[in-house]
Amino acid sequence: MLNFYVYEGSAPLGKEKLTCVRHKWDDLKTHSGAIRRAKRIFKGRPFTLYTFTNWYDDKSFKLILRGAKFPK
Numbered sequence: 001m002l003n004f005y006v007y008e009g010s011a012p013l014g015k016e017k018l019t020c021v022r023h024k025w026d027d028l029k030t031h032s033g034a035i036r037r038a039k040r041i042f043k044g045r046p047f048t049l050y051t052f053t054n055w056y057d058d059k060s061f062k063l064i065l066r067g068a069k070f071p072k
Contacts, residue, residue, distance in 0.1 A: 010067025044072040
């Protein structure tokens with residue numbers, strides 16, 4: 001299983017608003033599965049998606065999509 005972190009908007013990691021919608025997932029197997037889930041949650045609003053290995057180490061986060069916006 002892979003670990004994913006997704007949040008609303010296109011701010012860089014650590015600069016996202018504390019009031020934005022954020023999710024941490026550890027039950028998905030693929031990047032495409034995380035993208036599909038994020039598209040369902042954000043419904044046309046931009047989001048940023050990362051994968052990570054250590055939640056407490058920012059260096060372990062790898063960007064997948066920044067500010068991605070998909071039609072509803």
